[in-house]
Amino acid sequence: MGGSGSKTKGYWPFAGSGSVDGDPTKEGVDEQSLARLRSFQRATPFVFTRQSSLYFDEDGDLAHEFYEETVVTKNGRKRAKLKKIQKNLIPQGTIKLEHPCIHVDFPVVLSLAQASDTCTEKHEL
Numbered sequence: 001m002g003g004s005g006s007k008t009k010g011y012w013p014f015a016g017s018g019s020v021d022g023d024p025t026k027e028g029v030d031e032q033s034l035a036r037l038r039s040f041q042r043a044t045p046f047v048f049t050r051q052s053s054l055y056f057d058e059d060g061d062l063a064h065e066f067y068e069e070t071v072v073t074k075n076g077r078k079r080a081k082l083k084k085i086q087k088n089l090i091p092q093g094t095i096k097l098e099h100p101c102i103h104v105d106f107p108v109v110l111s112l113a114q115a116s117d118t119c120t121e122k123h124e125l
Contacts, residue, residue: 045108046100052092057085062092 057066066085071078102110 045102045106047097047103048100049094049096052095054092055089056092058088 054062054064055066056062066089067082068085070081070083072081073079
């Protein structure tokens with residue numbers, strides 16, 4: 001549940017510069033990390049799509065999990081039991097988000113700006 005970071009190095013342009021102290025002009029910085037830094041200006045911090053965690057079953061129903069009711073006879077008594085279905089399920093795939101989200105690897109700290117008291121007071125003339 002929830003977002004996760006990039007799984008491979010170099011997949012997301014904000015994943016790191018490749019140098020120890022973040023200075024791309026120092027020696028030892030490879031070509032891939034420089035290209036990643038150049039693409040930083042073109043990259044957007046927003047995520048517009050995501051992989052869905054829902055599945056379609058054989059009937060076309062959409063849900064996270066599917067169960068089948070089975071009748072079990074034990075000591076002459078019939079009991080209903082739920083059995084989880086894990087076969088013949090088709091993932092929903094990529095879905096478009098209603099509102100864009102900020103990527104978890106975005107390297108900027110976002111915070112709410114507090115209004116100061118001097119800005120909210122009315123000044124008398």
